[in-house]
Amino acid sequence: MLIELTINDKKVQWDVAADDFLADTLRAHGCLSVKKACNTSCCGLCTVWVDDQPILSCSMLAVRANGKRITTLEGLQEEAAAFAKILTAEGAEQCGFCSPGFVMNVLAMKKELKNPTDEEIIHYLTGNLCRCTGYMGQLRAVKTYLGVNSER
Template structure:
C-alpha cells in the first residue's frame, strides 16, 4: 500500500507492507529516537505524536499514518533540550534509554493539561517505564519545568 506521511515537517510517499508498524517505518526514515522496548504497548519508549497526540508507534500500523502528521523527538529538538535540561538537573536522566518516549509524553502533557496536579501528571505518564530513577527525580523535573513554562507565559 502506498502511504503519504508528514514526518517532522517533511512529506514522504512510500510503499509499505500492510503489517509494517509505525515504529519500523519511522526508524527507516532516520528517526532513531523512536525506540523499541517491550513491543506490547507497555513501556512508552516508542511514543511519538500523531497529529499532536501521543501514540505508541509499536502498536500503530504505518498504514494508519497515511495522511497524518507524525512528530518524533527529532522534530522537537528545542523543546526536548529545554525539558531535558530540567530532567538532567534533577538526576532523572540516568541511563537515558527511556528519555525520548518520556520527553515526548511530557511535551504532549504540557500542551494538553493546564496546571496539572501530581495525580494528573502520574496518570498521564503511567505508561512510561523507567528502570533507573524511581520516578521522584522525574516528577521534580516536570514540576520545575511546568513552573518555568508558566512564568514564561506570564512574560
C-alpha cells in the first residue's frame, strides 16, 4: 500500500504492508532515533509527533500516517541539543536508551504547558520509562528547560 506523508519536513512516498507499525517503518527508512522496547505502548521509547502531537509509534499502523506530518528526533536537533545540555548540567543523563522518546515528550510539553507544576510534569511524562534513574535529576532538568518557577 502506497502512503504519502511528510517526515521531518520532507515529503515522501513509502510502500508499506497493511500490518506495518509506524515505528518499524520509520526505522526502516533511516529514522533510527525511533526505538522499540516493550511493544505494548508502555515505555515511551517510540514517541514521535504526528501533526505536532506526541504518539506511540509502536502502536500506530503506518497506513494511518498517510497524509500526516511526522516529526522524529532527527527533525528537532536544535531543540534536542538545547535540552541535552541542561540534562547533562543537572547530572540527569543516563545510558541514553530512553532519551529519544523522553526528549520528544519534553519538547512537546514545552509547546503545550505553561509553567507546569511538578505533578503536571510527572503526569505528562508518566509513559516514559527509564531503567537507570530515580527521575529526580530528569525532573530538575525538565523544570530548568521549561523555565518553571520553583517557588510554586
